[in-house]
Amino acid sequence: xxxxxxxxxxxxxxxxxxxxxxxxxxxxxxxxxxxxxxxxxxxxxxxxxxxxxxxxxxxxxxxxxxxxxxxxxxxxxxxxxxxxxxxxxxxxxxxxxxxxxxxxxxxxxxxxxxxxxxxxxxxxxxxxxxxxxxxxxxxxxxxxxxxxxxxxxxxxxxxxxxxxxxxxxxxxxxxxxxxxxxxxxxxxxxxxxxxxxxxxxxxxxxxxxxxxxxxxxxxxxxxxxxxxxxxxxxxxxxxxxxxxxxxxxxxxxxxxxxxx
Amino acid sequence: xxxxxxxxxxxxxxxxxxxxxxxxxxxxxxxxxxxxxxxxxxxxxxxxxxxxxxxxxxxxxxxxxxxxxxxxxxxxxxxxxxxxxxxxxxxxxxxxxxxxxxxxxxxxxxxxxxxxxxxxxxxxxxxxxxxxxxxxxxxxxxxxxxxxxxxxxxxxxxxxxxxxxxxxxxxxxxxxxxxxxxxxxxxxxxxxxxxxxxxxxxxxxxxxxxxxxxxxxxxxxxxxxxxxxxxxxxxxxxxxxxxxxxxxxxxxxxxxxxxx
Numbered sequence: 001x002x003x004x005x006x007x008x009x010x011x012x013x014x015x016x017x018x019x020x021x022x023x024x025x026x027x028x029x030x031x032x033x034x035x036x037x038x039x040x041x042x043x044x045x046x047x048x049x050x051x052x053x054x055x056x057x058x059x060x061x062x063x064x065x066x067x068x069x070x071x072x073x074x075x076x077x078x079x080x081x082x083x084x085x086x087x088x089x090x091x092x093x094x095x096x097x098x099x100x101x102x103x104x105x106x107x108x109x110x111x112x113x114x115x116x117x118x119x120x121x122x123x124x125x126x127x128x129x130x131x132x133x134x135x136x137x138x139x140x141x142x143x144x145x146x147x148x149x150x151x152x153x154x155x156x157x158x159x160x161x162x163x164x165x166x167x168x169x170x171x172x173x174x175x176x177x178x179x180x181x182x183x184x185x186x187x188x189x190x191x192x193x194x195x196x197x198x199x200x201x202x203x204x205x206x207x208x209x210x211x212x213x214x215x216x217x218x219x220x221x222x223x224x225x226x227x228x229x230x231x232x233x234x235x236x237x238x239x240x241x242x243x244x245x246x247x248x249x250x251x252x253x254x255x256x257x258x259x260x
Numbered sequence: 261x262x263x264x265x266x267x268x269x270x271x272x273x274x275x276x277x278x279x280x281x282x283x284x285x286x287x288x289x290x291x292x293x294x295x296x297x298x299x300x301x302x303x304x305x306x307x308x309x310x311x312x313x314x315x316x317x318x319x320x321x322x323x324x325x326x327x328x329x330x331x332x333x334x335x336x337x338x339x340x341x342x343x344x345x346x347x348x349x350x351x352x353x354x355x356x357x358x359x360x361x362x363x364x365x366x367x368x369x370x371x372x373x374x375x376x377x378x379x380x381x382x383x384x385x386x387x388x389x390x391x392x393x394x395x396x397x398x399x400x401x402x403x404x405x406x407x408x409x410x411x412x413x414x415x416x417x418x419x420x421x422x423x424x425x426x427x428x429x430x431x432x433x434x435x436x437x438x439x440x441x442x443x444x445x446x447x448x449x450x451x452x453x454x455x456x457x458x459x460x461x462x463x464x465x466x467x468x469x470x471x472x473x474x475x476x477x478x479x480x481x482x483x484x485x486x487x488x489x490x491x492x493x494x495x496x497x498x499x500x501x502x503x504x505x506x507x508x509x510x511x512x513x514x515x516x517x518x519x520x
Contacts, residue, residue: 043303
Protein backbone atom coordinates (compact mmCIF):
# COMPACT_ATOMS: atom_id res chain seq x y z
CA UNK A 1 0.00 0.00 0.00
CA UNK A 2 1.02 3.58 -0.58
CA UNK A 3 2.28 5.20 2.60
CA UNK A 4 0.34 8.39 3.23
CA UNK A 5 1.85 11.12 5.33
CA UNK A 6 -0.17 11.75 8.47
CA UNK A 7 -0.99 15.34 9.24
CA UNK A 8 -2.94 16.64 12.17
CA UNK A 9 -6.13 18.30 11.00
CA UNK A 10 -6.78 21.62 12.77
CA UNK A 11 -10.25 21.65 14.41
CA UNK A 12 -11.01 24.95 12.72
CA UNK A 13 -10.56 23.44 9.24
CA UNK A 14 -13.84 23.85 7.31
CA UNK A 15 -13.71 20.18 6.33
CA UNK A 16 -12.53 18.92 9.73
CA UNK A 17 -15.31 16.34 10.24
CA UNK A 18 -14.93 14.92 6.77
CA UNK A 19 -11.12 14.73 6.91
CA UNK A 20 -11.24 13.21 10.40
CA UNK A 21 -13.55 10.42 9.16
CA UNK A 22 -11.22 9.74 6.26
CA UNK A 23 -8.28 9.50 8.65
CA UNK A 24 -10.14 7.08 10.95
CA UNK A 25 -10.99 4.83 8.00
CA UNK A 26 -7.44 4.85 6.65
CA UNK A 27 -6.25 3.88 10.15
CA UNK A 28 -8.93 1.18 10.15
CA UNK A 29 -7.62 -0.14 6.83
CA UNK A 30 -4.05 -0.22 8.24
CA UNK A 31 -5.32 -2.21 11.23
CA UNK A 32 -7.13 -4.72 9.03
CA UNK A 33 -10.56 -3.59 10.19
CA UNK A 34 -11.71 -1.70 7.09
CA UNK A 35 -11.78 -3.47 3.71
CA UNK A 36 -10.57 -1.77 0.53
CA UNK A 37 -14.12 -1.82 -0.79
CA UNK A 38 -15.15 -0.18 2.49
CA UNK A 39 -12.94 2.77 1.55
CA UNK A 40 -14.60 3.04 -1.86
CA UNK A 41 -18.03 2.77 -0.21
CA UNK A 42 -17.05 5.59 2.14
CA UNK A 43 -16.21 7.75 -0.86
CA UNK A 44 -19.68 7.13 -2.27
CA UNK A 45 -21.10 8.22 1.06
CA UNK A 46 -18.98 11.39 1.03
CA UNK A 47 -20.41 12.34 -2.35
CA UNK A 48 -24.02 11.86 -1.30
CA UNK A 49 -23.39 13.72 1.94
CA UNK A 50 -21.96 16.58 -0.06
CA UNK A 51 -25.13 16.69 -2.18
CA UNK A 52 -27.29 16.65 0.92
CA UNK A 53 -25.30 19.60 2.26
CA UNK A 54 -23.43 17.71 5.03
CA UNK A 55 -26.26 18.25 7.48
CA UNK A 56 -29.18 16.10 8.66
CA UNK A 57 -32.32 16.71 6.61
CA UNK A 58 -35.62 17.05 8.46
CA UNK A 59 -36.83 13.76 6.96
CA UNK A 60 -33.68 12.02 8.17
CA UNK A 61 -34.23 13.25 11.73
CA UNK A 62 -37.83 12.01 11.55
CA UNK A 63 -36.65 8.57 10.37
CA UNK A 64 -34.12 8.49 13.21
CA UNK A 65 -36.84 9.15 15.75
CA UNK A 66 -39.05 6.40 14.32
CA UNK A 67 -36.07 4.02 14.21
CA UNK A 68 -35.31 4.60 17.88
CA UNK A 69 -38.98 4.05 18.78
CA UNK A 70 -38.86 0.80 16.85
CA UNK A 71 -35.69 -0.36 18.66
CA UNK A 72 -37.27 0.49 22.04
CA UNK A 73 -40.43 -1.47 21.16
CA UNK A 74 -38.56 -4.51 19.82
CA UNK A 75 -38.40 -7.85 21.64
CA UNK A 76 -34.91 -8.57 20.33
CA UNK A 77 -33.24 -5.60 18.61
CA UNK A 78 -29.79 -6.14 17.10
CA UNK A 79 -27.27 -3.61 15.80
CA UNK A 80 -25.09 -5.03 13.03
CA UNK A 81 -21.48 -3.79 13.00
CA UNK A 82 -19.05 -3.83 10.07
CA UNK A 83 -15.51 -2.52 9.68
CA UNK A 84 -16.40 1.04 8.72
CA UNK A 85 -18.81 1.44 11.64
CA UNK A 86 -16.28 0.02 14.11
CA UNK A 87 -13.61 2.45 12.87
CA UNK A 88 -15.86 5.49 12.93
CA UNK A 89 -18.29 5.04 15.79
CA UNK A 90 -17.44 2.13 18.13
CA UNK A 91 -18.13 4.13 21.30
CA UNK A 92 -21.43 5.58 20.17
CA UNK A 93 -22.54 2.18 18.83
CA UNK A 94 -22.04 0.70 22.29
CA UNK A 95 -23.94 3.64 23.85
CA UNK A 96 -26.83 3.24 21.43
CA UNK A 97 -27.02 -0.51 22.12
CA UNK A 98 -27.08 0.13 25.88
CA UNK A 99 -29.72 2.83 25.88
CA UNK A 100 -32.02 0.93 23.47
CA UNK A 101 -31.37 -2.51 25.00
CA UNK A 102 -29.98 -3.83 21.68
CA UNK A 103 -27.48 -6.59 21.12
CA UNK A 104 -24.36 -5.98 19.00
CA UNK A 105 -23.36 -8.42 16.26
CA UNK A 106 -20.36 -8.30 13.93
CA UNK A 107 -21.27 -9.05 10.32
CA UNK A 108 -18.74 -8.76 7.50
CA UNK A 109 -18.75 -9.08 3.74
CA UNK A 110 -15.07 -10.08 3.82
CA UNK A 111 -14.94 -12.22 6.92
CA UNK A 112 -11.71 -13.54 8.42
CA UNK A 113 -10.90 -14.66 11.93
CA UNK A 114 -8.33 -11.87 12.38
CA UNK A 115 -10.73 -9.23 11.17
CA UNK A 116 -13.66 -10.25 13.36
CA UNK A 117 -11.39 -10.43 16.40
CA UNK A 118 -9.97 -6.96 15.63
CA UNK A 119 -13.50 -5.54 15.45
CA UNK A 120 -14.60 -7.38 18.60
CA UNK A 121 -11.57 -5.91 20.39
CA UNK A 122 -12.46 -2.35 19.34
CA UNK A 123 -16.04 -2.83 20.53
CA UNK A 124 -14.99 -4.32 23.86
CA UNK A 125 -12.48 -1.51 24.40
CA UNK A 126 -15.43 0.83 23.86
CA UNK A 127 -17.33 -0.88 26.67
CA UNK A 128 -19.33 -3.62 24.94
CA UNK A 129 -19.91 -6.52 27.34
CA UNK A 130 -21.02 -9.01 24.73
CA UNK A 131 -20.33 -9.11 20.99
CA UNK A 132 -22.26 -11.63 18.90
CA UNK A 133 -21.35 -13.17 15.56
CA UNK A 134 -17.69 -13.99 16.33
CA UNK A 135 -16.13 -17.22 15.05
CA UNK A 136 -18.24 -20.36 15.45
CA UNK A 137 -21.03 -18.30 17.03
CA UNK A 138 -21.95 -17.09 13.54
CA UNK A 139 -23.36 -20.56 12.92
CA UNK A 140 -26.64 -19.92 11.12
CA UNK A 141 -26.65 -19.43 7.36
CA UNK A 142 -29.05 -17.17 5.46
CA UNK A 143 -29.02 -19.06 2.18
CA UNK A 144 -30.28 -16.16 0.02
CA UNK A 145 -27.03 -14.26 0.68
CA UNK A 146 -24.00 -15.36 -1.34
CA UNK A 147 -21.28 -13.42 0.52
CA UNK A 148 -19.87 -14.13 3.97
CA UNK A 149 -22.56 -11.83 5.28
CA UNK A 150 -24.78 -14.96 5.21
CA UNK A 151 -23.30 -16.12 8.53
CA UNK A 152 -25.33 -14.91 11.50
CA UNK A 153 -25.57 -15.62 15.20
CA UNK A 154 -28.60 -17.73 16.30
CA UNK A 155 -28.92 -15.50 19.39
CA UNK A 156 -28.74 -12.29 17.37
CA UNK A 157 -29.51 -11.41 13.75
CA UNK A 158 -31.05 -14.81 13.08
CA UNK A 159 -33.69 -14.44 15.81
CA UNK A 160 -34.10 -10.67 16.06
CA UNK A 161 -37.32 -8.86 15.23
CA UNK A 162 -35.65 -5.50 14.52
CA UNK A 163 -32.24 -5.21 12.80
CA UNK A 164 -30.35 -1.93 12.59
CA UNK A 165 -27.97 -2.35 9.66
CA UNK A 166 -25.83 0.75 9.08
CA UNK A 167 -23.65 0.88 5.93
CA UNK A 168 -25.11 -2.29 4.51
CA UNK A 169 -25.31 -4.01 1.13
CA UNK A 170 -28.57 -4.50 -0.70
CA UNK A 171 -28.47 -8.30 -0.77
CA UNK A 172 -28.51 -8.64 2.96
CA UNK A 173 -31.05 -5.90 3.52
CA UNK A 174 -33.37 -7.73 1.10
CA UNK A 175 -32.78 -11.12 2.71
CA UNK A 176 -33.46 -9.82 6.23
CA UNK A 177 -36.68 -8.22 5.05
CA UNK A 178 -37.76 -11.51 3.44
CA UNK A 179 -37.17 -13.18 6.80
CA UNK A 180 -39.88 -10.87 8.13
CA UNK A 181 -37.64 -8.61 10.16
CA UNK A 182 -38.08 -4.88 10.53
CA UNK A 183 -34.96 -3.47 8.90
CA UNK A 184 -33.54 -0.03 9.77
CA UNK A 185 -30.86 1.14 7.33
CA UNK A 186 -28.46 4.07 7.53
CA UNK A 187 -27.23 4.88 4.04
CA UNK A 188 -26.49 8.26 2.45
CA UNK A 189 -27.74 7.10 -0.95
CA UNK A 190 -31.53 7.36 -0.99
CA UNK A 191 -31.62 5.30 -4.20
CA UNK A 192 -29.47 2.38 -3.03
CA UNK A 193 -31.09 -1.02 -2.89
CA UNK A 194 -30.60 -0.98 0.88
CA UNK A 195 -32.49 2.32 1.26
CA UNK A 196 -35.15 1.05 -1.13
CA UNK A 197 -35.91 -2.20 0.67
CA UNK A 198 -35.50 -1.14 4.32
CA UNK A 199 -38.55 -0.65 6.56
CA UNK A 200 -37.08 2.57 7.96
CA UNK A 201 -34.42 4.19 5.74
CA UNK A 202 -32.26 6.78 7.44
CA UNK A 203 -30.50 8.89 4.79
CA UNK A 204 -27.90 10.57 6.95
CA UNK A 205 -24.24 10.38 7.85
CA UNK A 206 -23.63 7.80 10.55
CA UNK A 207 -21.52 10.28 12.52
CA UNK A 208 -24.48 12.64 12.78
CA UNK A 209 -27.23 9.99 13.00
CA UNK A 210 -25.83 7.77 15.76
CA UNK A 211 -25.13 10.46 18.41
CA UNK A 212 -28.56 11.98 17.74
CA UNK A 213 -30.21 8.56 18.06
CA UNK A 214 -28.59 8.14 21.49
CA UNK A 215 -30.07 11.50 22.57
CA UNK A 216 -33.49 10.61 21.13
CA UNK A 217 -33.42 7.22 22.88
CA UNK A 218 -32.79 8.88 26.24
CA UNK A 219 -35.86 11.08 25.65
CA UNK A 220 -38.14 8.33 24.32
CA UNK A 221 -37.31 5.80 27.05
CA UNK A 222 -39.87 7.39 29.37
CA UNK A 223 -42.59 7.66 26.70
CA UNK A 224 -45.43 5.05 26.89
CA UNK A 225 -45.27 2.18 24.39
CA UNK A 226 -48.60 3.19 22.83
CA UNK A 227 -47.12 6.55 21.82
CA UNK A 228 -44.04 4.87 20.35
CA UNK A 229 -46.30 2.50 18.40
CA UNK A 230 -48.24 5.44 17.03
CA UNK A 231 -44.95 7.07 15.92
CA UNK A 232 -43.91 3.92 14.04
CA UNK A 233 -47.29 3.20 12.44
CA UNK A 234 -47.76 6.79 11.22
CA UNK A 235 -44.40 6.71 9.41
CA UNK A 236 -44.44 6.36 5.61
CA UNK A 237 -40.97 5.30 4.50
CA UNK A 238 -41.52 5.77 0.75
CA UNK A 239 -42.85 9.28 1.28
CA UNK A 240 -39.92 10.05 3.56
CA UNK A 241 -37.44 8.88 0.88
CA UNK A 242 -39.23 10.87 -1.82
CA UNK A 243 -38.83 13.98 0.35
CA UNK A 244 -35.09 13.35 0.63
CA UNK A 245 -34.74 13.09 -3.17
CA UNK A 246 -36.73 16.31 -3.57
CA UNK A 247 -34.47 18.09 -1.09
CA UNK A 248 -31.32 17.00 -2.94
CA UNK A 249 -32.78 17.86 -6.35
CA UNK A 250 -33.85 21.34 -5.28
CA UNK A 251 -30.44 21.98 -3.71
CA UNK A 252 -28.76 21.02 -7.01
CA UNK A 253 -31.14 23.25 -8.95
CA UNK A 254 -30.30 26.17 -6.64
CA UNK A 255 -26.57 25.53 -6.99
CA UNK A 256 -27.02 25.33 -10.77
CA UNK A 257 -28.83 28.66 -10.85
CA UNK A 258 -25.94 30.31 -9.02
CA UNK A 259 -23.82 29.46 -12.05
CA UNK A 260 -25.82 31.32 -14.58
CA UNK B 261 -4.94 -4.70 4.72
CA UNK B 262 -8.01 -6.90 4.58
CA UNK B 263 -7.60 -9.67 2.01
CA UNK B 264 -10.51 -9.56 -0.41
CA UNK B 265 -11.48 -12.65 -2.35
CA UNK B 266 -11.03 -12.15 -6.08
CA UNK B 267 -13.91 -13.20 -8.28
CA UNK B 268 -14.11 -13.01 -12.04
CA UNK B 269 -16.86 -10.64 -13.07
CA UNK B 270 -19.00 -12.02 -15.91
CA UNK B 271 -19.14 -9.59 -18.87
CA UNK B 272 -22.93 -9.82 -18.87
CA UNK B 273 -23.16 -8.51 -15.29
CA UNK B 274 -25.23 -5.29 -15.33
CA UNK B 275 -22.56 -3.55 -13.26
CA UNK B 276 -19.60 -5.05 -15.14
CA UNK B 277 -17.89 -1.74 -15.99
CA UNK B 278 -18.20 -0.41 -12.49
CA UNK B 279 -17.00 -3.62 -10.80
CA UNK B 280 -14.13 -3.91 -13.27
CA UNK B 281 -12.92 -0.40 -12.40
CA UNK B 282 -13.11 -1.21 -8.72
CA UNK B 283 -11.04 -4.34 -9.28
CA UNK B 284 -8.39 -2.44 -11.27
CA UNK B 285 -8.07 0.15 -8.48
CA UNK B 286 -7.83 -2.47 -5.74
CA UNK B 287 -5.08 -4.16 -7.79
CA UNK B 288 -3.45 -0.73 -8.18
CA UNK B 289 -3.55 -0.27 -4.40
CA UNK B 290 -1.93 -3.70 -3.90
CA UNK B 291 0.84 -2.71 -6.33
CA UNK B 292 1.48 0.58 -4.52
CA UNK B 293 0.19 2.67 -7.43
CA UNK B 294 -3.15 3.81 -5.98
CA UNK B 295 -3.24 5.65 -2.64
CA UNK B 296 -5.87 4.86 0.00
CA UNK B 297 -7.33 8.31 -0.50
CA UNK B 298 -7.46 7.49 -4.22
CA UNK B 299 -9.84 4.65 -3.38
CA UNK B 300 -12.08 7.00 -1.39
CA UNK B 301 -11.95 9.52 -4.25
CA UNK B 302 -13.00 6.76 -6.64
CA UNK B 303 -16.01 6.05 -4.44
CA UNK B 304 -17.02 9.71 -4.68
CA UNK B 305 -16.76 9.43 -8.45
CA UNK B 306 -18.91 6.29 -8.46
CA UNK B 307 -21.66 8.12 -6.60
CA UNK B 308 -21.69 11.09 -8.96
CA UNK B 309 -21.60 8.78 -11.97
CA UNK B 310 -24.60 6.97 -10.56
CA UNK B 311 -26.47 10.27 -10.28
CA UNK B 312 -25.53 11.19 -13.83
CA UNK B 313 -26.91 7.83 -14.97
CA UNK B 314 -23.55 6.21 -15.82
CA UNK B 315 -23.58 7.64 -19.31
CA UNK B 316 -21.94 10.67 -20.93
CA UNK B 317 -24.22 13.70 -20.86
CA UNK B 318 -24.50 15.82 -24.01
CA UNK B 319 -22.70 18.70 -22.26
CA UNK B 320 -19.85 16.39 -21.28
CA UNK B 321 -19.39 15.25 -24.87
CA UNK B 322 -19.33 18.90 -25.95
CA UNK B 323 -16.66 19.70 -23.34
CA UNK B 324 -14.62 16.71 -24.52
CA UNK B 325 -14.70 17.98 -28.08
CA UNK B 326 -13.59 21.46 -27.02
CA UNK B 327 -10.88 19.97 -24.81
CA UNK B 328 -9.46 17.97 -27.71
CA UNK B 329 -9.51 21.05 -29.93
CA UNK B 330 -7.62 22.91 -27.23
CA UNK B 331 -4.99 20.16 -26.93
CA UNK B 332 -4.53 20.11 -30.71
CA UNK B 333 -4.09 23.89 -30.80
CA UNK B 334 -1.66 24.01 -27.86
CA UNK B 335 2.04 24.73 -28.21
CA UNK B 336 2.94 22.46 -25.30
CA UNK B 337 0.05 20.31 -24.08
CA UNK B 338 0.69 18.05 -21.09
CA UNK B 339 -1.43 15.23 -19.66
CA UNK B 340 -0.95 14.81 -15.91
CA UNK B 341 -1.10 11.22 -14.65
CA UNK B 342 -1.82 10.05 -11.11
CA UNK B 343 -2.22 6.60 -9.58
CA UNK B 344 -5.91 6.15 -10.34
CA UNK B 345 -5.49 7.14 -13.98
CA UNK B 346 -2.49 4.83 -14.43
CA UNK B 347 -4.46 1.90 -12.96
CA UNK B 348 -7.57 2.52 -15.01
CA UNK B 349 -6.47 3.90 -18.35
CA UNK B 350 -2.70 3.70 -18.96
CA UNK B 351 -3.09 2.48 -22.55
CA UNK B 352 -5.69 5.02 -23.59
CA UNK B 353 -3.72 7.81 -21.90
CA UNK B 354 -0.71 6.96 -24.06
CA UNK B 355 -2.95 6.87 -27.17
CA UNK B 356 -4.48 10.23 -26.35
CA UNK B 357 -1.04 11.76 -25.80
CA UNK B 358 0.16 10.42 -29.16
CA UNK B 359 -2.81 11.52 -31.22
CA UNK B 360 -2.90 15.02 -29.67
CA UNK B 361 0.90 15.45 -29.52
CA UNK B 362 0.82 15.85 -25.74
CA UNK B 363 3.53 15.04 -23.22
CA UNK B 364 2.83 12.78 -20.24
CA UNK B 365 3.87 13.80 -16.73
CA UNK B 366 3.44 11.91 -13.47
CA UNK B 367 2.14 14.08 -10.64
CA UNK B 368 1.22 12.67 -7.25
CA UNK B 369 -0.26 13.95 -4.03
CA UNK B 370 1.56 11.21 -2.10
CA UNK B 371 4.86 11.06 -3.92
CA UNK B 372 7.49 8.41 -3.28
CA UNK B 373 10.29 7.12 -5.45
CA UNK B 374 8.78 3.62 -5.54
CA UNK B 375 5.38 4.91 -6.48
CA UNK B 376 6.52 7.17 -9.31
CA UNK B 377 8.66 4.39 -10.74
CA UNK B 378 5.73 1.95 -10.58
CA UNK B 379 3.55 4.41 -12.49
CA UNK B 380 6.31 5.16 -15.01
CA UNK B 381 6.67 1.40 -15.60
CA UNK B 382 2.93 0.97 -16.26
CA UNK B 383 2.98 3.87 -18.73
CA UNK B 384 6.07 2.59 -20.54
CA UNK B 385 4.58 -0.90 -20.75
CA UNK B 386 1.59 0.80 -22.39
CA UNK B 387 3.87 2.29 -25.05
CA UNK B 388 4.87 5.68 -23.61
CA UNK B 389 8.29 6.66 -24.95
CA UNK B 390 8.91 9.48 -22.50
CA UNK B 391 7.43 10.06 -19.05
CA UNK B 392 8.09 13.41 -17.39
CA UNK B 393 8.08 14.29 -13.70
CA UNK B 394 10.05 11.30 -12.42
CA UNK B 395 12.61 11.73 -9.60
CA UNK B 396 14.88 14.73 -9.89
CA UNK B 397 13.17 15.78 -13.13
CA UNK B 398 10.30 17.11 -11.04
CA UNK B 399 12.59 19.95 -10.05
CA UNK B 400 10.36 23.03 -10.24
CA UNK B 401 8.18 23.98 -7.29
CA UNK B 402 4.78 25.66 -7.54
CA UNK B 403 4.86 27.42 -4.19
CA UNK B 404 1.08 27.92 -3.91
CA UNK B 405 0.61 24.16 -3.58
CA UNK B 406 1.36 22.63 -0.19
CA UNK B 407 1.26 18.94 -1.12
CA UNK B 408 3.84 16.98 -3.12
CA UNK B 409 1.80 17.91 -6.17
CA UNK B 410 3.87 21.12 -6.11
CA UNK B 411 6.78 19.35 -7.81
CA UNK B 412 6.62 19.68 -11.59
CA UNK B 413 8.89 19.05 -14.54
CA UNK B 414 10.42 22.21 -16.14
CA UNK B 415 9.89 20.59 -19.58
CA UNK B 416 6.27 19.68 -18.84
CA UNK B 417 3.66 21.07 -16.48
CA UNK B 418 5.84 24.04 -15.55
CA UNK B 419 6.11 25.29 -19.14
CA UNK B 420 2.93 23.98 -20.74
CA UNK B 421 0.19 26.20 -22.09
CA UNK B 422 -2.56 23.57 -21.82
CA UNK B 423 -2.74 21.07 -18.94
CA UNK B 424 -5.13 18.12 -18.96
CA UNK B 425 -5.53 17.16 -15.31
CA UNK B 426 -7.89 14.21 -14.85
CA UNK B 427 -8.91 13.23 -11.28
CA UNK B 428 -7.27 16.26 -9.75
CA UNK B 429 -7.45 18.17 -6.48
CA UNK B 430 -8.71 21.72 -6.29
CA UNK B 431 -5.51 23.28 -4.96
CA UNK B 432 -3.48 22.33 -7.97
CA UNK B 433 -6.19 23.15 -10.46
CA UNK B 434 -6.36 26.64 -8.93
CA UNK B 435 -2.58 27.09 -8.90
CA UNK B 436 -2.21 26.05 -12.55
CA UNK B 437 -4.94 28.48 -13.56
CA UNK B 438 -3.18 31.28 -11.66
CA UNK B 439 -0.05 30.46 -13.64
CA UNK B 440 -2.07 31.40 -16.73
CA UNK B 441 -2.47 27.91 -18.12
CA UNK B 442 -5.56 26.59 -19.81
CA UNK B 443 -6.72 23.82 -17.50
CA UNK B 444 -8.86 20.90 -18.68
CA UNK B 445 -10.33 18.85 -15.82
CA UNK B 446 -12.10 15.50 -15.83
CA UNK B 447 -14.10 15.17 -12.62
CA UNK B 448 -17.52 13.59 -12.06
CA UNK B 449 -18.44 16.17 -9.42
CA UNK B 450 -19.63 19.32 -11.21
CA UNK B 451 -19.43 21.24 -7.92
CA UNK B 452 -15.86 20.29 -6.98
CA UNK B 453 -13.33 23.08 -6.73
CA UNK B 454 -11.48 21.49 -9.65
CA UNK B 455 -14.58 21.59 -11.89
CA UNK B 456 -15.30 25.11 -10.70
CA UNK B 457 -11.89 26.61 -11.51
CA UNK B 458 -10.98 24.69 -14.69
CA UNK B 459 -11.12 26.40 -18.09
CA UNK B 460 -12.82 23.36 -19.62
CA UNK B 461 -14.54 21.08 -17.09
CA UNK B 462 -15.40 17.62 -18.35
CA UNK B 463 -17.97 16.03 -16.02
CA UNK B 464 -17.73 12.44 -17.16
CA UNK B 465 -16.24 9.12 -16.17
CA UNK B 466 -12.63 8.89 -17.33
CA UNK B 467 -13.27 5.41 -18.80
CA UNK B 468 -15.91 6.87 -21.12
CA UNK B 469 -14.25 10.25 -21.71
CA UNK B 470 -10.72 9.18 -22.65
CA UNK B 471 -11.59 6.62 -25.36
CA UNK B 472 -14.06 9.12 -26.88
CA UNK B 473 -11.44 11.87 -26.79
CA UNK B 474 -9.07 9.63 -28.77
CA UNK B 475 -11.79 9.13 -31.42
CA UNK B 476 -12.57 12.87 -31.48
CA UNK B 477 -8.86 13.72 -31.81
CA UNK B 478 -8.54 11.47 -34.87
CA UNK B 479 -11.46 13.33 -36.47
CA UNK B 480 -10.34 16.83 -35.52
CA UNK B 481 -6.71 16.37 -36.60
CA UNK B 482 -7.63 17.18 -40.19
CA UNK B 483 -9.79 20.20 -39.29
CA UNK B 484 -8.22 23.68 -39.93
CA UNK B 485 -6.90 25.52 -36.85
CA UNK B 486 -9.35 28.39 -37.41
CA UNK B 487 -12.29 26.01 -36.94
CA UNK B 488 -10.77 24.54 -33.81
CA UNK B 489 -10.23 28.05 -32.45
CA UNK B 490 -13.88 28.88 -33.13
CA UNK B 491 -14.93 25.75 -31.24
CA UNK B 492 -12.87 26.77 -28.20
CA UNK B 493 -13.87 30.44 -28.18
CA UNK B 494 -17.60 29.69 -28.53
CA UNK B 495 -17.51 27.40 -25.48
CA UNK B 496 -19.00 28.75 -22.23
CA UNK B 497 -17.74 26.57 -19.39
CA UNK B 498 -20.02 28.01 -16.70
CA UNK B 499 -23.10 27.47 -18.86
CA UNK B 500 -21.93 23.96 -19.66
CA UNK B 501 -21.56 23.16 -15.93
CA UNK B 502 -24.96 24.65 -15.14
CA UNK B 503 -26.48 22.34 -17.76
CA UNK B 504 -24.86 19.34 -16.09
CA UNK B 505 -26.32 20.32 -12.69
CA UNK B 506 -29.74 20.75 -14.28
CA UNK B 507 -29.53 17.32 -15.88
CA UNK B 508 -28.66 15.67 -12.54
CA UNK B 509 -31.34 17.60 -10.67
CA UNK B 510 -34.06 16.70 -13.13
CA UNK B 511 -33.01 13.04 -13.09
CA UNK B 512 -33.28 13.04 -9.29
CA UNK B 513 -36.68 14.70 -9.47
CA UNK B 514 -37.86 12.02 -11.90
CA UNK B 515 -36.51 9.24 -9.69
CA UNK B 516 -38.23 10.87 -6.71
CA UNK B 517 -41.55 11.01 -8.52
CA UNK B 518 -41.38 7.29 -9.20
CA UNK B 519 -41.50 6.84 -5.44
CA UNK B 520 -44.77 8.54 -4.82
